[in-house]
Amino acid sequence: MNLLVIFIGAALINNFVLQQFLGICPFVGVSKKVDSAFSMGMATTFVMVIAAMVTWLVYNLILVPFNLQILQYVAFILIIASLVQFVEMFIRKVSKPLYDALGIFLPLITTNCAILGLALTSVLKEYSFTETLIYGVGAGIGFTLALVIMAGIREELELVDVPKSFQGAAITMIIAGSLALAFMGFAGII
Amino acid sequence: MKEKTAIQEFVKGIWDENPILVQLLGLCPTLAVTTAAENGLAMGMAATFVLLCSSFLVSMFRKVIPGQVRIAAYIVIIATFVTIADRFLAAFVPDISKSLGPFIPLIIVNCIILGRQEAFASKNGIGRSLLDALGMGLGFTLVLLVLSSIREILGSGTWFGMNIMWESFAEWGVMSQAPGAFITLGCLIAGANWINARRKA
Helix, strand or coil: CHHHHHHHHHHHHCCCCCCCCCCHHHHHHCCCCHHHHHHHHHHHHHHHHHHHHHHHHHHHHHHCCCCCHHHHHHHHHHHHHHHHHHHHHHHHHHCHHHHHHHCCHHHHHHHCHHHHHHHHHHHHCCCCHHHHHHHHHHHHHHHHHHHHHHHHHHHHHCCCCCCHHHCCHHHHHHHHHHHHHHHHHHHHCC | CCCCCHHHHHHCCCCCCCCCCCCCCCHHHHHHCCCCHHHHHHHHHHHHHHHHHHHHHHHHCCCCCCHHHHHHHHHHHHHHHHHHHHHHHHHHCHHHHHHHHHHCHHHHHCHHHHHHHHHHHCCCCHHHHHHHHHHHHHHHHHHHHHHHHHHHHHHHCEECCEECCCCCCCCCHHHHCHHHHHHHHHHHHHHHHHHHHHHHC
């Protein structure tokens, strides 16, 4: 039950993009087409889950026993950067089509604050290993959901006559605001 | 491109190449921490500090860092300064540090900082890099301050914790929550676009 609460909490109620403002850069940058938004979301979810597990292990098995919590940030960002590199090589070896589909999105994930944010929040909330794993999956799905919804709206938006000053980023922000408003409606479900 | 004077190097970050309004970088902390003017200011100053120190180091070592590992090197340098800023805030202003939460460590992945290292500090001398960093940091802080002031005044009727609205003012609860952040920033960006279009015309 607890795990379900964590999952729904991360995916909908505290949606990483729309409520916690993590991963806004890819949200604005890669949400022009539904296909690429979906690929980006999946790649990010994948890295998120692995990163959440590895950072949990490193934090609890290495940093805490040796009293090195001060190195937390440096350690986490190095783990994430090398993980992204590793995942990139792995996908290229295993599945060429998937690699081509994800393309340039993979290296971009390193600077996606949702990943580092996820690692830091699960340390802050003192989650167990399983809880961290579920939290990661939920956050990834929530991220994908927000990205795909946004991309869907932006595809429609191309046909709309938007005032000149609002074109581009400004209207994207306003739409994101309305989406955030809609997501606030989930707040009562648990 | 024409060579810029030192002053132009400094001024460009404040408006023409403003990191938030024009380059759309570093939006996550911009949106998240701007519920109160105090937080916005603290965030802006912390980011400026990290930006200055990292630009200084990166520009000093720009000829030593090998091209292939430069991004990793920049990130380690940035992460180190972020740790310093984080400990400093936790020690001297624990309340602010608490309300900023994970967004201080998230300065590490703030694209403004990494972007400036890659685009500027790694190619220019120390003096120019410091000016550039200072200008960008100031531009970032200013936008944060404006955004958080609007949100705090409309959302809770206060500014830096002082009551400034009239007695019967009804707070716009939504401004201090997520949607308010998006919508206010959207309007600010549109405003900047409008002013720029006017200036060119």
